[in-house]
Amino acid sequence: xxxxxxxxxxxxxxxxxxxxxxxxxxxxxxxxxxxxxxxxxxxxxxxxxxxxxxxxxxxxxxxxxxxxxxxxxxxxxxxxxxxxxxxxxxxxxxxxxxxxxxxxxxxxxxxxxxxxxxxxxxxxxxxxxxxxxxxxxxxxxxxxxxxxxxxxxxxxxxxxxxxxxxxxxxxxxxxxxxxxxxxxxxxxxxxxxxxxxxxxxxxxxxxxxxxxxxxxxxxxxxxxxxxxxxxxxxxxxxxxxxxxxxxxxxxxxxxxxxxxxxxxxxxxxxxxxxxxxxxxxxxxxxxxxxxxxxxxxxxxxxxxxxxxxxxxxxxxxxxxxxxxxxxxxxxxxxxxxxxxxxxxxxxxxxxxxxxxxxxxxxxxxxxxxxxxxxxxxxxxxxxxxxxxxxxxxxxxxxxxxxxxxxxxxxxxxxxxxxxxxxxxxxxxxxxxxxxxxxxxxxxxxxxxxxxxxxxxxxxxxxxxxxxxxxxxxxxxxxxxxxxxxxxxxxxxxxxxxxxxxxxxxxxxxxxxxxxxxxxxxxxxxxxxxxxxxxxxxxxxxxxxxxxxxxxxxxxxxxxxxxxxxxx
Amino acid sequence: xxxxxxxxxxxxxxxxxxxxxxxxxxxxxxxxxxxxxxxxxxxxxxxxxxxxxxxxxxxxxxxxxxxxxxxxxxxxxxxxxxxxxx
Numbered sequence: 001x002x003x004x005x006x007x008x009x010x011x012x013x014x015x016x017x018x019x020x021x022x023x024x025x026x027x028x029x030x031x032x033x034x035x036x037x038x039x040x041x042x043x044x045x046x047x048x049x050x051x052x053x054x055x056x057x058x059x060x061x062x063x064x065x066x067x068x069x070x071x072x073x074x075x076x077x078x079x080x081x082x083x084x085x086x087x088x089x090x091x092x093x094x095x096x097x098x099x100x101x102x103x104x105x106x107x108x109x110x111x112x113x114x115x116x117x118x119x120x121x122x123x124x125x126x127x128x129x130x131x132x133x134x135x136x137x138x139x140x141x142x143x144x145x146x147x148x149x150x151x152x153x154x155x156x157x158x159x160x161x162x163x164x165x166x167x168x169x170x171x172x173x174x175x176x177x178x179x180x181x182x183x184x185x186x187x188x189x190x191x192x193x194x195x196x197x198x199x200x201x202x203x204x205x206x207x208x209x210x211x212x213x214x215x216x217x218x219x220x221x222x223x224x225x226x227x228x229x230x231x232x233x234x235x236x237x238x239x240x241x242x243x244x245x246x247x248x249x250x251x252x253x254x255x256x257x258x259x260x261x262x263x264x265x266x267x268x269x270x271x272x273x274x275x276x277x278x279x280x281x282x283x284x285x286x287x288x289x290x291x292x293x294x295x296x297x298x299x300x301x302x303x304x305x306x307x308x309x310x311x312x313x314x315x316x317x318x319x320x321x322x323x324x325x326x327x328x329x330x331x332x333x334x335x336x337x338x339x340x341x342x343x344x345x346x347x348x349x350x351x352x353x354x355x356x357x358x359x360x361x362x363x364x365x366x367x368x369x370x371x372x373x374x375x376x377x378x379x380x381x382x383x384x385x386x387x388x389x390x391x392x393x394x395x396x397x398x399x400x401x402x403x404x405x406x407x408x409x410x411x412x413x414x415x416x417x418x419x420x421x422x423x424x425x426x427x428x429x430x431x432x433x434x435x436x437x438x439x440x441x442x443x444x445x446x447x448x449x450x451x452x453x454x455x456x457x458x459x460x461x462x463x464x465x466x467x468x469x470x471x472x473x474x475x476x477x478x479x480x481x482x483x484x485x486x487x488x489x490x491x492x493x494x495x496x497x498x499x500x501x502x503x504x505x506x507x508x509x510x511x512x513x514x515x516x517x518x519x520x521x522x523x524x525x526x527x528x529x530x531x532x533x534x535x536x537x538x539x540x541x542x543x544x545x546x547x548x549x550x551x552x553x554x555x556x557x558x559x560x561x562x563x564x565x566x567x
Numbered sequence: 568x569x570x571x572x573x574x575x576x577x578x579x580x581x582x583x584x585x586x587x588x589x590x591x592x593x594x595x596x597x598x599x600x601x602x603x604x605x606x607x608x609x610x611x612x613x614x615x616x617x618x619x620x621x622x623x624x625x626x627x628x629x630x631x632x633x634x635x636x637x638x639x640x641x642x643x644x645x646x647x648x649x650x651x652x653x
Binding site: 045046047050051052053056057157178179201202203204205207208238239240241280283288319320323324327328331332334342343344345444448451452455456457493496497 | 588589590591592593596597607608610611613614615616617619620629630631632633634635637638639640641642
């Protein structure tokens, strides 16, 4: 505890929020509502109110269970179709019951939510178990404006890299300005990670989720959970990054055969792993490529192309989607009748282990939104969005609602955070060490190396020991390259990419080693070498923690004695 | 294969900084001397077009490139011979 100003700019806050996306802005506003005396600071790599991968760059759809829905029926569906007994059934119930509170919170804050002429949330006949509603895509700007009004401070263009710790408590974070390299030290009583999941920069919309918070929490000693279920895919046109929601019902093989009946149930709320296994099988057996027939997409699929959203004229969503679709038509559209489609890797490695208040395993640390969606054990054996479109945005808000009281209470009661000069010095040295290499490997090439061993279906859809080990070989090699070869060439944006690569390398190792550990097939975790669901040995959560510099995997008992549904 | 293009019309640009703030992946940087945005890192562009939508002057345009370079989902060695030869 001495003069830390000599290392860089110092900020102090009662509540530090890493990430100014949807979850970050909601928790910031909630904390100020709960206790206006608390000093809340958001640190964001881009600009708070514009950042985050999905809130203002997708359909703005929210999954909600309203007053008319039956929580038990929903839970039964969820256990069988989503979690395959790996979900925390209590967490799913809490989430379901809290989702309507989020709608009301938004409406209180002046954010319009789609309701029908009777004031009810939108409902789709084919999806009887939950409501699907939406907001307009200027939501982030509204939340930012509210946060400013509430006195929330914001530090933008700052990449937070490491968490500061004192014993088993998180007491802040350090990072740097990606525009000019200024080193920044944040001291905080409570620290909330809301910086998204790791998506390996593979697909456009998810491009900003680079695992920063997940990897930083892991390096600080926090427990991760369910990392093996980090393999969400969509279907998309080859060469184009547009996801075709519901595309599983519009697929043909090269012989002109309509393939969904071979691999899909008659009705599915969203993609299942079987359609991706089926696409690969068709190709392996010589009936590829897989082709997309647009006219089929509306036949069985109620949420295809956001069909229900057409009922609501939204100014910002209209502008956004009309612009994107016009560009697609002009520049990238595949004009062939039945163009080729491929699995689009999304990822969603958000494995920070949290309790029902979104509290991590380190004192003073919470994780919200995508950063903890798998780690909360909400998702079970299906990666986010858990076959519930719109659950990502809802989760961002629900997790913020759940965390609010415990963050506010902790921050109000905690003493001044202890930070250590030697830890800050070491972090600073390590963060800027790539700058010492004037030339070297471009971090983009390293990211591509990772994508090559994470995103193809043979690594993340149909796994085997042999291929996981192949992937881990490259991942191990990348640790060395990150340490000794990768160079930002004196550019701070590129230094940011060096850290993104480092974080993604950590996430890759945790993902693949957890996947190697789970020796069974369950939900989206498919092992070619262990093709059966093994309830005797694997009805438990796999956890990961950094111990003495090494990844240590353990398992955690699932409290079935408290649950309604048992295998 | 190629990199997405971000075109800025400096005749129209008034330097309001909205596109710079709107970019969530640091493609657009701010030239403090010229007081104008520069699309310095198009490699990271996710073609979300929020910069374009945010510009009150219509001075910025994102042109996506197709095909985007992603790892081949099914490498040719994985395809049956009949398909590869085709």
